[in-house]
Amino acid sequence: MWYLSYWVVPILSALVWLAMLIAMLTTWTSQGSPRYPSMEAGQHIAYISDIGAQGLKPLFIAMSTVTVVTFDLAFIFERWLRHTGKLTPNTSIWQKLYSVCAIIGSIAGAAGLILLSIFDTLRHPNLHDAFLVLFIAGYIVSAIFICWEYQRLGVHFREHSVLRWSFWIKLFFILFELGLAIAFGVTQNRDQYNAAAVLEWVIAFIFFFYVLSFFIDFMPAVRGKGRQSRETEMDMAGVETGRGDGAAEGGQNFRGNGYVNGTNGYTNGTNGYTNGTNGYTNGHSNGFANGTAPSHIPKPTEPAPLPSRNF
Template sequence: MAAIPLRYQHWTYVWIPLATAAMWFCMLWAMLIVWLASDRPRYKSDERIAYISDIGADVLKPLFITGCAITGVGFFLCLVVERILRNSGRLLPNMRKRERVFSILAILGALIGGAGLLFLSIFDIRRFSGAHHAFLIVFIVGVGLSAIFSIIEYSWISKEFPRYIHIKIAYIAKAIIATTLILLAIVFAVTFFKEHNVGAIIEWIIAFGFTFYILTFYYDLVQSKNMERGELAARYGGQGSQTNVMTEIA
């Protein structure tokens, strides 16, 4: 079997955030369209605007579980693959121990958030409201921490790297999207108890906004295009060494 040409090998990885974002986005639209086509039925919350969880607890629960499972696993894999590519030298390697630590913490956050997403879909709002709300918090906190750790890790990468501008674009995009979603999550927590219809609208905005956060990993992983295994590690060195970078710049 012929080997995949180097310029195409990055597609082995970038399909993960693309497929994950597509699954999540299409699931949300399918749920919204079905609700609208069903003449906007009122669920447990008895509000004009249905929460995603209300729709997901009805006839579309199989779709909700499937979509949440694929999205949770895909989100986790995005960070794991990025970590593997950095270790293999196809993405910029860690220069300091703290970068590696925060990368691992981001992966753990994604694992927790993904698990919370799966279980909140299984323990639906209609039959297990207490467990559903608990796992919703786990999902939000897990994804939020993962985003914060990823942004911190990226911000510590040395400005002396020739490819620094590409990394800067990635973490600025992540920071803007993550900050916006975290602020909206706080507003959602307040309106959930006081203005249910407003809370439902904000929940839909947060959910669709999460699609764009997942897509930022496409930009991260596509940086491995045309990079041989170990190429960036050989060029810039690994954790604790910046000698090769300074030599190349000089």
């Protein structure tokens, strides 16, 4: 159940964010798309922060906080799982550094979102804009570093396709969100507030898919836990049937202590032979019956005892 919680965390974070966006957009449209006091002249489409500065401010603060706190936990869990080997481990100190930088960037982005929801655009417009920049920049920087980490991991673990998928998803987020953020800033500076508002909503919904994508990163840990459990059950079944850890199909090829009254895995004999010593049976020597081998035929070298396989 603990492994299940890893990939539930980004899903929970994404769903809370989506629910908040839908609740705010639905509230604004159901009220007849009113023009709030924080909106600029000629602006007809409300920003997320315009809606959040009104009666939905408690919802805006609470759900924004839950979203980013749980999302940052996903970064921390990812670092922990790689450190403990539940996910493909980092192969260099640089990869670990990239992961730590991604966590720091996500914490900065989380602080930006929480603070911009508290210092709303109606009462604290300058602080609100500054924290908005911190929110967007923090998570873009975080995405750059975790994308960098996954690119290096993919080089060393080419057999893990999930690393490639995760890398491309994060790279798409970096490029697309960065382009939209630049367009948002340009339209703001040109007083094209309706276009800027649309871009802000698009950025917010793409952020939902970015957060949701992190559950893919934890799937190898869940599969690894299941595989380990099945192997453990097979080992326990082998012990219960008395076959030991070296059992193979059909009860053949037992390793160590799997036979009765024998030494080194064989029955009633010494060093791999039956009822005799060193490969000779019933008192015969060197392949001659009831006699001594001719002097001109050298006695074969006795085979060395087989090493014990009891481990």
